[in-house]
Every structure is written in C-alpha cells, then in structure tokens.
Amino acid sequence: MLTKINRQLRLLTAIICCTIGVQAQQSDTKVKMLGEPAPPLYISNWLKGDKITAFEKNKVYVVEFWATWCQPCIAGMPHLSELAEKYKKEVTVLGVSIHERKETTLPIIEKFVAGMGEKMDYNVATEQGTLMAENWMKAYGERGIPYSFVVDQQGRIAWAGPPKNLDKVLPQIISGTWDIKDAAEKRKEWQRLSVIDNNLVPIMNSLMGNPGNPIGALKRIDSILAKNPELKYYPYTGHYTFYALTKTNPEKAVEFGKEWLKHNDYPRFSTVTDAVTGKDNLPASLYILAADCYQSQLDLYPWSMDFPATYKKMAELYVKAGNKEKAAELLKKADSTEVKKTDH
Structure with a gap:
C-alpha cells in the first residue's frame, strides 16, 4: 500500500509541476516581482503567426508557456485562441514551447502546431535553448505549465498566472485600471x-499508507492551518486532507473535496478517484463524487483517457452508490466506445 501511495504522490507531483507554478526561489536567488x-x-523558431522582436509601447502582450506533452496546456489552447480573437485589436498573444522532452524534435512540434489548426489560433514559437524558461519562468519563481504573463502598455509584467484566468485581468490591463x-x-x-x-510532502508521507495514521495526519494539518489558514485548499494540503478524511469522516470528505476542487485552477481529479475507486463501505455521495471526477477528466482531457476502462470504473462506483440504472448506462457506453476503438 505504501508503494501505491508513493506512486499516487508521484503522479500528483507530475500534475502539479505541469499545471501549477511553484516557487523556485533559493536562498541566494531573488525572484522578480510584478511591475x-x-x-x-x-x-x-517561429511556427505560426507574426514574428515579434520586441514589446512595443502602448500595446499589451500575453506570453504563454506550453509543451506538446502538457494536457492542461492543450485543453486551454481553444480558450487562448478565443481571447486572441476577442482582443485582437488590443492584445498580441504568443505561445512559447518550453520544457519539451529530449525526443521531441522541432518537426514533431511543428506537426503538433499544424494539427491544432484553429484551436491554436495565435502566434507560436519555440524558445532559444532554455532561455525563455530561465529568464521568464524561473526568474519569476515558476516552473509549472501552462503559465502566462501579461506585458502592459509600459512594457512591465503586469500579471502572471494560469491562462484560464486571463479573462479576469485582461480587461483591466487594457483599460489601465489594473493595480x-x-x-x-x-x-x-x-x-x-x-x-x-x-x-508538506516529506512531513505527511510517514502518515500515509493502509491504514496509516489519518487522525495524526489531520492533526498535523490542523497545526499548520492554525498558522496559515489560507493553505486549506492548496494542492498538497488538500490532497492529504481529502485522503485522511475518506478514512475518518467520509461525509466530510465529500464536502471538503467539492470545495477543494472548486478552489484550484486545475483540479486534481485523480486524488479523488484514486482515494475512492476500489474502496468499500463509503457513502454513496463519495462514490458519486469520484464518478463525477472521472467524467471531468473525460471532458477536459479526452485524448489521454481510456474511455471504455473509465466508463467501467464509473459503473462500479454507481453500483456501490446504489444506482444500478446509471451503472448499466455506463456499461453500455463502455461497450460502444470499445467497439469504436476496435474499429479504428
């Protein structure tokens, strides 16, 4: 069980590194600030759109970082394209490929961009060596993608964060009301x-396992939250809290899980599914929450999901939740998608 928990933590870490900016500041390194x-x-290399040599004054730019392997990056490209079209008179959008794997050559990236078509309808380029990652992401204490920066009319970094939040800040930056x-x-x-x-990871690992020490884990988290209550829904704090609650107070786990997912820009649906799938004697509401998380993954990252296998897992969850009708419906979907998969 400890091996399984460690495997799940490695998966969570990989997802977080892909989707959440993590402070990379060292004791001797000064992280740059907004402004x-x-x-x-x-x-x-410029792969699509116009070449941008420098940031012109009185213009706004969005510089977004992505990679061909990053699922949330790909999922967010249509939204970024919509923003590029909506604000095409005021904003120039640039997507820069970074953190690519060694085997991902330029032709592979070019083929990917061409294949995205209108779903990636903005300027696209690859970085020179690792200079964009170093001078932008690392310099601002970030390493996870997708991640974006907004350059304002004065050439300053006005905002930095997940691209999905650009809707909230672009109108203010364009109008000059951004603080x-x-x-x-x-x-x-x-x-x-x-x-x-x-x-939290090294601190909490010793409390994980089956059965582990979920009560001790929650006490440790409570002591940390007493000093920093804002941490409650942060990625790892939420991950360990949810796992511990499924063993000590499953009903509360449902309530907490829903709030935790809502508070994160890129929710860790796999934390919920891994903690619940295959477990017995849990509340129906917890099984349904896990099934909903599987559905969210199918909706957001369809290219990475095994649809027949996922539908079968969802069916199992609905059986345990006492909804055999829904389970039967999902098994039919599993069969139909299995046939389509075989045909292809």
Whole structure:
C-alpha cells in the first residue's frame, strides 16, 4: 500500500509541476516581482503567426508557456485562441514551447502546431535553448505549465498566472485600471504559501499508507492551518486532507473535496478517484463524487483517457452508490466506445 501511495504522490507531483507554478526561489536567488520590465524574447523558431522582436509601447502582450506533452496546456489552447480573437485589436498573444522532452524534435512540434489548426489560433514559437524558461519562468519563481504573463502598455509584467484566468485581468490591463502593486503583494503571499504546501510532502508521507495514521495526519494539518489558514485548499494540503478524511469522516470528505476542487485552477481529479475507486463501505455521495471526477477528466482531457476502462470504473462506483440504472448506462457506453476503438 505504501508503494501505491508513493506512486499516487508521484503522479500528483507530475500534475502539479505541469499545471501549477511553484516557487523556485533559493536562498541566494531573488525572484522578480510584478511591475518589473518584461524580459527579452529568446526565440529559436517561429511556427505560426507574426514574428515579434520586441514589446512595443502602448500595446499589451500575453506570453504563454506550453509543451506538446502538457494536457492542461492543450485543453486551454481553444480558450487562448478565443481571447486572441476577442482582443485582437488590443492584445498580441504568443505561445512559447518550453520544457519539451529530449525526443521531441522541432518537426514533431511543428506537426503538433499544424494539427491544432484553429484551436491554436495565435502566434507560436519555440524558445532559444532554455532561455525563455530561465529568464521568464524561473526568474519569476515558476516552473509549472501552462503559465502566462501579461506585458502592459509600459512594457512591465503586469500579471502572471494560469491562462484560464486571463479573462479576469485582461480587461483591466487594457483599460489601465489594473493595480500592479496590489497584484504583486497577493502573488508574493501566494508564493510564500506554495513553499509551505510543497514542504508538506516529506512531513505527511510517514502518515500515509493502509491504514496509516489519518487522525495524526489531520492533526498535523490542523497545526499548520492554525498558522496559515489560507493553505486549506492548496494542492498538497488538500490532497492529504481529502485522503485522511475518506478514512475518518467520509461525509466530510465529500464536502471538503467539492470545495477543494472548486478552489484550484486545475483540479486534481485523480486524488479523488484514486482515494475512492476500489474502496468499500463509503457513502454513496463519495462514490458519486469520484464518478463525477472521472467524467471531468473525460471532458477536459479526452485524448489521454481510456474511455471504455473509465466508463467501467464509473459503473462500479454507481453500483456501490446504489444506482444500478446509471451503472448499466455506463456499461453500455463502455461497450460502444470499445467497439469504436476496435474499429479504428
């Protein structure tokens, strides 16, 4: 069981590194703040759209970082394309490929971009060496993708965060009403809390397992939240809290799980499904929550999911929840998608 828990933690870490910016500040490294001049562009190849050599004054730019292997990146590309079209008179959008795997050559990236078509309808480029990752992501204390920066009319980094939140900030930056100082303070606090959240892993590992020490885990989390209550729904804090609650107070796990998922830009649906699937004697509401999380993964990341196998897992959850009709419906879907899969 400890091996399984460790495997699940490695998966969670991989997802978080893909989707959540994690502070990379070392004791001797100063992380840049919002409001500072935007770094230069270090571009190796332009794959789509216009070449951008420098940030022009009185113009707004979105610089977004992605990779061909990053599922949330791919899922968010249509949304970024919509923003590029909506604000095409005021904003220039640039997607830069970083953190690609060694085997991912330029032709592979070019083929990917071409295949995305209108779903990736903005300027696209690859970085020069690792200079964009170093001078943008690492310099601002980030490493997870997708991640985006907004350069304002004065050439400053006005905002940094997940691309899915651009809707909230772009109108203010375009209109000149965005408060950079306030945003910088909030971001600094978020990064401080992220470090504490990440440091939970070695502390909590010893309390995981079957049965582990879920009561001890919750007490440890409570002691941390007493000093930093804002951590409650952060990725790792939420992950360990949910796991512990499924063993001590399953009904509360449902309530907490729903709130935790809502509070995260890229929810960790796999935490819920891994904690519940295959378990017996849990409340129906917890099984249904896990089934909903499987459905969310099918909706958001269809290319990465085995539909027949997932539908069968969902059916099993609905059987345990006492809804045999829904389970039968899902088994039919599993059979039909299995046939389509075989035909292809």
